[in-house]
Amino acid sequence: MTVNLDGMQTQPPVVLEAVGLHKAYGAREALRDVSVAVRAGERVACIGPNGAGKTTLLTILAGIQRQDAGTVESRAGRAGWVPQALALYSKLSVAENLRLFARLEGVADLDGTVERLLEQTGLRDRADERVERLSGGNRQRVNVAIGLLGDSPLLLMDEPSSALDARQRERLWQHIGALVGAGKTVVFATHILSEAERYADRVLVLADGERLFWGAPGDLEREVGAHRDLESAFVSFLRQRGH
Numbered sequence: 078m079t080v081n082l083d084g085m086q087t088q089p090p091v092v093l094e095a096v097g098l099h100k101a102y103g104a105r106e107a108l109r110d111v112s113v114a115v116r117a118g119e120r121v122a123c124i125g126p127n128g129a130g131k132t133t134l135l136t137i138l139a140g141i142q143r144q145d146a147g148t149v150e151s152r153a154g155r156a157g158w159v160p161q162a163l164a165l166y167s168k169l170s171v172a173e174n175l176r177l178f179a180r181l182e183g184v185a186d187l188d189g190t191v192e193r194l195l196e197q198t199g200l201r202d203r204a205d206e207r208v209e210r211l212s213g214g215n216r217q218r219v220n221v222a223i224g225l226l227g228d229s230p231l232l233l234m235d236e237p238s239s240a241l242d243a244r245q246r247e248r249l250w251q252h253i254g255a256l257v258g259a260g261k262t263v264v265f266a267t268h269i270l271s272e273a274e275r276y277a278d279r280v281l282v283l284a285d286g287e288r289l290f291w292g293a294p295g296d297l298e299r300e301v302g303a304h305r306d307l308e309s310a311f312v313s314f315l316r317q318r319g320h
Contacts, residue, residue, distance in 0.1 A: 110147075
């Protein structure tokens with residue numbers, strides 16, 4: 078929320094909007110008429126059961142694959158993309174990985190971009206270390222750094238903390254929080270409901286390819302009555318909706 082010159086509260090602008098997305102793989106509908114609008118500076122969590130369509134949605138938003146119907150408009154240009162599976166060269170150092178992927182992306186200022194990412198992700202002291210020797214948390218930081226190569230204000234992440242322990246997850250989310258504080262907008266899929274509760278401004282609930290809920294985590298909890306946390310509210314919500 079921002080305040081204009083008249084003292085009135087205004088919403089940040091929409092930077093990513095999808096309308097009526099549909100995607101099918103043969104007879105299976107992965108997405109059915111899904112719409113979402115993400116505002117600048119937001120952290121949006123996409124949650125749902127296995128097979129809900131979360132990864133399909135994110136890959137369409139990232140431009141990795143095309144929808145069968147519907148539209149996607151990104152006012153932030155091409156989004157940064159962080160897939161769930163690490164796409165790193167383990168025998169290369171952190172800096173060598175960043176330099177290689179920067180070349181593949183056609184980055185003009187190669188050295189400047191690598192320096193920026195090492196600083197931005199807190200990996201400067203690991204720049205010359207081979208990726209195979211890094212902890213899981215630091216490998217994921219390299220994965221995030223590659224997603225930031227284009228310096229897009231929009232970052233899409235698929236299960237960014239799924240392979241990390243609790244301490245590594247905390248460090249990763251501290252880093253992501255710093256990115257948001259620096260002006261990034263982040264959309265992420267997660268199975269860890271406590272992450273959505275702690276770190277998301279809004280949540281998108283998908284099940285069987287349909288959008289069932291879009292709003293603040295607290296709104297979901299209030300919709301199904303008093304619950305001790307988002308996870309219990311989420312389970313009750315799906316049960317009420319027949320999932």
